[in-house]
Amino acid sequence: MGRAPCCDKSNVKRGPWSPEEDAKLKAYIDKHGTGGNWIALPQKIGCNAYIFSDSINLTDMCWRKLIIHYTGLKRCGKSCRLRWLNYLRPNIKHGGFSEEEDNIICSLYISIGSRWSIIAAQLPGRTDNDIKNYWNTRLKKKLLGRRKQSNINRLSTSSQDPKDTNGQEDKSVLSNSALERIHLYMQLQSLQNPLSFYNNPALWPKLRTLQEKIIQSLQFLNENTTNPWMQHIDVTPPSSQPGQGQKVDFYEPPTVALNGSNVLESRLDGMEQFNAKIQPISTFQAELDALHLLNNETTGFPPQEDPIAEFDCFKEMDGLKDSVIWWSNDFNSKSASSNTWDATSVLQYQNYVSSYNLQ
DNA sequence: AAAAGTTACAACCGCGAGCTG
DNA sequence: GCAGCTCGCGGTTGTAACTTT
Numbered sequence: 001m002g003r004a005p006c007c008d009k010s011n012v013k014r015g016p017w018s019p020e021e022d023a024k025l026k027a028y029i030d031k032h033g034t035g036g037n038w039i040a041l042p043q044k045i046g047c048n049a050y051i052f053s054d055s056i057n058l059t060d061m062c063w064r065k066l067i068i069h070y071t072g073l074k075r076c077g078k079s080c081r082l083r084w085l086n087y088l089r090p091n092i093k094h095g096g097f098s099e100e101e102d103n104i105i106c107s108l109y110i111s112i113g114s115r116w117s118i119i120a121a122q123l124p125g126r127t128d129n130d131i132k133n134y135w136n137t138r139l140k141k142k143l144l145g146r147r148k149q150s151n152i153n154r155l156s157t158s159s160q161d162p163k164d165t166n167g168q169e170d171k172s173v174l175s176n177s178a179l180e181r182i183h184l185y186m187q188l189q190s191l192q193n194p195l196s197f198y199n200n201p202a203l204w205p206k207l208r209t210l211q212e213k214i215i216q217s218l219q220f221l222n223e224n225t226t227n228p229w230m231q232h233i234d235v236t237p238p239s240s241q242p243g244q245g246q247k248v249d250f251y252e253p254p255t256v257a258l259n260g261s262n263v264l265e266s267r268l269d270g271m272e273q274f275n276a277k278i279q280p281i282s283t284f285q286a287e288l289d290a291l292h293l294l295n296n297e298t299t300g301f302p303p304q305e306d307p308i309a310e311f312d313c314f315k316e317m318d319g320l321k322d323s324v325i326w327w328s329n330d331f332n333s334k335s336a337s338s339n340t341w342d343a344t345s346v347l348q349y350q351n352y353v354s355s356y357n358l359q
Numbered sequence: 360a361a362a363a364g365t366t367a368c369a370a371c372c373g374c375g376a377g378c379t380g
Numbered sequence: 381g382c383a384g385c386t387c388g389c390g391g392t393t394g395t396a397a398c399t400t401t
Contacts, residue, residue: 015394016369039386081387082370094368117389129369132390137367 013074017083024073025080026088034084039077086127093125097134105131105139110181143184 034041073080086092101123108119116128123131
């Protein structure tokens with residue numbers, strides 16, 4: 001047996017509110033308040049002008065029929081409450097979110113997730129519904145990016161049923177909200193903390209070995225290739241002193257990797273090709289190795305063979321790199337602040353990457 | 360100009376919490 | 381303790397407006 005409906009749905013109006021209905025509701029609440037009972041409110045509004053009297057003891061259904069008969073507000077109490085709270089009550093602001101409000105929403109979302117009522121409480125004049133809509137339609141896209149969001153959706157779809165084949169609930173599956181928060185946190189970390197991850201060796205004890213391996217590979221290419229573009233790649237490793245070393249950032253524009261702007265200008269097409277090939281591949285390898293380390297609980301690497309062959313191997317997975325690239329920005333920052341990132345997050349990372357077919 | 364796709368927002372739904380008799 | 385009720389919340393849906401093809 002299902003839950004009893006809050007009202008007689010066949011006899012209440014649904015959909016957008018008309019100005020007349022708004023005026024009726026507002027006028028009543030301005031005069032009488034909500035009376036502490038939203039369910040009965042539309043009945044009172046409807047009957048007030050005609051026969052409303054506390055001395056008349058009618059059943060709920062009788063009241064409702066009277067409302068409809070006497071052209072009262074044909075809305076259920078929940079609808080009235082929603083309309084009042086989200087639209088009609090005084091000092092409500094709509095749209096035009098400021099940068100400061102964006103920051104507050106973002107920070108609180110990371111901290112507490114989709115607790116919209118709590119977030120709304122920090123933003124005077126904003127409703128939870130408004131903030132929720134703003135987040136879902138604009139702010140999330142603004143902060144996370146369309147492509148990345150589509151990846152989250154993809155993951156969410158792939159794990160929509162959090163039960164395994166035995167019908168057991170998969171405890172390692174995070175909510176969509178949690179995934180977004182992880183992603184958002186990483187993005188903000190990378191913006192706010194220039195010493196994070198790649199720039200701070202202390203944050204990547206395992207991946208540091210990987211980094212050195214990639215650097216070795218690039219140096220190998222640098223020394224052995226006849227490709228003129230390769231010869232201008234500066235692969236100086238980061239200093240072991242956090243904050244003092246040269247930044248090794250795979251998202252860095254190609255200009256920082258070149259010695260001489262004239263080279264860049266005259267050979268931009270070639271450099272773009274190189275950049276498109278090498279930099280994302282390196283990033284993606286970091287991700288794969290991170291996954292490898294997590295899955296196998298080992299700090300070793302498979303014997304390195306021909307680095308070019310290795311890159312070719314990664315090239316086959318090139319189409320995948322964008323799908324997981326955001327995970328790498330500050331992946332190890334969570335291991336460096338274990339009070340923030342727990343084992344569940346790591347498990348989710350594993351689930352995320354392993355949900356893709358390498359083809 | 361029209362169809363298709365996307366965005367933004369209002370409103371609805373169902374659930375859990377809490378209150379009351 | 382319980383049943384019945386309302387409230388408040390978060391997720392979801394419906395749709396008008398807008399944009400792209």
